[in-house]
Amino acid sequence: MTTVYERRTEPAVAPAVRRSPAGPVLVLLWGGAAAVVALWWADTGSVVGTAGWLTGAGRIAGLLCGYSCAVLVGLMARVPLLERRIGSDRVARWHAMAGRYTVCLLVVHIGLILAGYAAQDRASLWHETVTVVLDYPEMLKATAGTVILLAVGITSARAARRRTSYEFWYYVHLLTYAAVFLAFGHQLALGNDFNGNSAATAAWYVLYLGVAALVAWFRILAPVRLNLRHRLRVESVHREAPGVYSVVVRGRHLGELGARAGQFFRWRFFGEGMGWTSTPYSLSAPPRRDLMRITVKALGGHSAAVSLLRPGTRVWAEGPYGSLTEDRRTAPKSLLIAGGVGITPLRALFETLPGDVTLLYRARTAEDLALGGELEAIARWRGARVLYALNGPDGRRPSLSARSLRATFPDLAGHDVYICGPHAFARELYEALRTAGVPDRRIHHESFEL
């Protein structure tokens, strides 16, 4: 795809910093948790005896667990405010951390409630469990929901994910919707704090129905609308470097998507053997009126299949997502550091990022420099610099330490640094940049490590 650039002559000015709404969103979420605890406080007259303590603690854990489940589903509803302004990767990390905590809360809730009830009824724990599960209303469904949620938690553990395929994890995780649905009934039927408290019951419905509405709209209806409107098809596939392919996608009215350089979409390709799960790939060039481009490294089954896509294949995309855009700028100068296939979003940013931009491209050999020709062309017309960090002829790796970076970029701390590449690479670079005096708020990275 030959890109045609419009010459831009704006001066390098310091950008107006756009605050991320992460702070207010977190305040809202923690506020909700506090409100839930306040509900318990208002509803509990006294805590009497061992049974009272156990049941009381079990109720607090249960309320927080129920609230947290709603929050977890809501965080992953692909709400644009969360995905684009806070960042898909950051929201996913919140979800992962809160998810682990929620599974623990669930186990604690079950244990404490059963122990408390058993103490009160002077029954054995086993007998009490059987009574609760079989005789109490909505409890069979809640038990099923618990089993699913525990399975989701176990299969999401790092040790499990290393040993199982992405598809397996994905389909088990999808069952979370069923688990939440099954467990909802018992919360209202047996919840001490909802019995007879119509305000609390109404608020609980609002919470859950609200989250369900978010999921229905942003995960199901909006993507359907997007794909019907834009009718994406594979236009062509190009080889950029050994094992690295670009796919150009044609569509209609792509300007309406509002996709910006640095963002990504979640893609599904209706080709042979491509499967149904979606994969995120960044745009490797700013979108045109009717064309978008991604650049993919063939690492595994799915990404290798991308290189074999035939023109005309239907494409299903969801997005744009991601916050690694020019909005993150805090300084008039920017340094983009790409490692391997991490060049993808940075190539797009290199073209459109305002101000004084330098690109540092780390790869093993000159052959591995994908999109190299375009980078040179962009550097020429906008007066930017491209630097390459390749292995020496003897295979020695280039030094990207604090010292060498400071030597190459005298005013390093006055730059916004955008990093994209393998996680270990990014980590090392972060430490070097910090040592070299670049503040945290100027180091921008999108990482999907959970």
Added chain:
Amino acid sequence: MHSLKKNRPLRRIVLASAATVSGMVLLLSLKPHSAPTVAVAVPAPSGSSSAGPATGTKTVTGDTVQTRWGPVQVRITLKSGKLTEVTAVTYPQDNPRDQEINSFALPRLRSEALQAQSADIDTVSGATYTSDGYRQSLQSALDSASS
């Protein structure tokens, strides 16, 4: 915390657990640890008595006492001034929790009342509110029987 900073999972786990446990303990300990006296006891004008034939059997229904979980009302039978039967005619049974509690509490309260021959009976542990309501309704029944 920056996404690239090395995260310390063990530290996070310990902090989260400690905060949760201490938070729960704090909340629970700030609540009173003895059952409060029943706040609202609305004596409904439902005290009724029927005198039996010359054998001196009297059946009296006590006041309906509102407890936290619902109303409690007992009916007593007196034979020649001796308490021979106490039955709970109204008691909370909305949810299985109530039913469970009352299935063990009511028989206990009944046998204690018959033994004590008065409303001076112990609270059944785990059925605080039911016991309170029971006691009050029983007392009102005895009062109206002797008046």
